[in-house]
Amino acid sequence: MTKLLKVHGSQNQFFILDQTVLKQPLSDAELKALTIKLTDPETGLLGGADGVLAISQSDHPGVLGKMRVINADGSEASMCGNGLRTVARYLSEKTGQDQFKVETMYTDLQVRRQPDFAPGVPAMAVEISPVKFAKEDLPFDNLGHERLLDTLVPEFVPGWKFSALAVPNPHLVTFIKQAELTSPVLGELGTYLNGTNPYFSDGVNVNYVVIRGENELFVRTFERGVGFTNACGTGMSASSLVFALTHPDLGHFNQPITVFNPGGMVKTILHNEDHKYWIELIGNATETHEVEIAEADLHHARVDQNAAKITETSEQAAYMSFVDQLPAIR
Ligand SMILES: N[C@H](CCC[C@H](N)C(=O)O)C(=O)O
Numbered sequence: 638m639t640k641l642l643k644v645h646g647s648q649n650q651f652f653i654l655d656q657t658v659l660k661q662p663l664s665d666a667e668l669k670a671l672t673i674k675l676t677d678p679e680t681g682l683l684g685g686a687d688g689v690l691a692i693s694q695s696d697h698p699g700v701l702g703k704m705r706v707i708n709a710d711g712s713e714a715s716m717c718g719n720g721l722r723t724v725a726r727y728l729s730e731k732t733g734q735d736q737f738k739v740e741t742m743y744t745d746l747q748v749r750r751q752p753d754f755a756p757g758v759p760a761m762a763v764e765i766s767p768v769k770f771a772k773e774d775l776p777f778d779n780l781g782h783e784r785l786l787d788t789l790v791p792e793f794v795p796g797w798k799f800s801a802l803a804v805p806n807p808h809l810v811t812f813i814k815q816a817e818l819t820s821p822v823l824g825e826l827g828t829y830l831n832g833t834n835p836y837f838s839d840g841v842n843v844n845y846v847v848i849r850g851e852n853e854l855f856v857r858t859f860e861r862g863v864g865f866t867n868a869c870g871t872g873m874s875a876s877s878l879v880f881a882l883t884h885p886d887l888g889h890f891n892q893p894i895t896v897f898n899p900g901g902m903v904k905t906i907l908h909n910e911d912h913k914y915w916i917e918l919i920g921n922a923t924e925t926h927e928v929e930i931a932e933a934d935l936h937h938a939r940v941d942q943n944a945a946k947i948t949e950t951s952e953q954a955a956y957m958s959f960v961d962q963l964p965a966i967r
Pocket residue numbers: 649687706708713714715716717718719720806807842860861862863868869870871872
């Protein structure tokens with residue numbers, strides 16, 4: 638038998654699969670098939686999830702493991718901010734180290750254990766980088782712009798301004814009014830830009846941001862490969878940076894920015910070191926369930942509630958107590 642962990646960052650939910658403890662790691666095709674099955678609310682476990690985080694060995698110095706991000710639709714992403722916090726906690730507890738690096742698709746990222754966010758709510762800080770704005774780095778095209786920073790894009794929504802950046806996965810950021818959070822336009826645009834369209838050939842995460850005050854945002858994200866999620870760590874990080882670049886009177890570098898989301902709250906700190914932006918994402922890393930499952934079932938994407946031995950932790954109750962004391966954020 639082997640163990641999956643059901644985890645979340647701001648209730649952006651994942652299964653962690655530590656490939657290093659398997660007799661035989663899953664092939665890419667097996668990992669994709671398992672993810673599609675496991676994360677589906679109908680065919681999966683525990684109501685499904687937003688993706689799978691697969692951990693493998695890394696031979697880079699100071700790096701305790703490599704994280705791959707598989708979205709619910711089976712597509713692979715270069716980064717996952719909420720997920721990296723949960724992987725960092727898992728590796729920290731597996732090795733007893735509190736500060737180290739995790740290898741991701743394009744770079745090794747710093748992670749560090751934080752004081753608990755609230756009683757029973759473990760927290761981690763993770764580096765979000767590299768940050769790029771050029772259209773080739775997302776990619777996007779056919780918009781008549783080399784980059785988008787608070788740019789009117791009538792092709793998306795007449796009158797709305799958009800910013801585009803890779804962190805390194807691709808994000809669009811637009812500032813809207815609180816009342817627009819429930820508009821069907823948000824889902825329509827997210828679905829369009831992640832289907833056949835002349836602008837984003839690889840799709841894009843779309844972040845809808847309400848400015849709540851100085852160093853305070855609310856972010857709702859339509860995620861590439863998933864749809865609306867409770868939170869998107871790279872999305873909240875990208876939104877924080879665009880906030881400071883476009884509203885310098887309200888969003889500040891080197892100061893904690895509080896980012897509320899439908900699943901809770903995280904903090905971001907923006908850094909600009911020798912003209913290189915990077916973002917510190919600080920938030921919970923909650924483990925809600927342990928799932929014992931036969932390794933052969935993983936290889937064959939056989940996901941059966943009865944064949945798996947599921948143990949719930951006490952951490953979700955602690956997390957919900959934390960959320961309940963947040964200001965009304967919906
Ligand atoms: N859907 C994203 C990957 C997951 C990112 C998100 N869950 C986060 O916490 O950053 C993409 O395809 O780029």
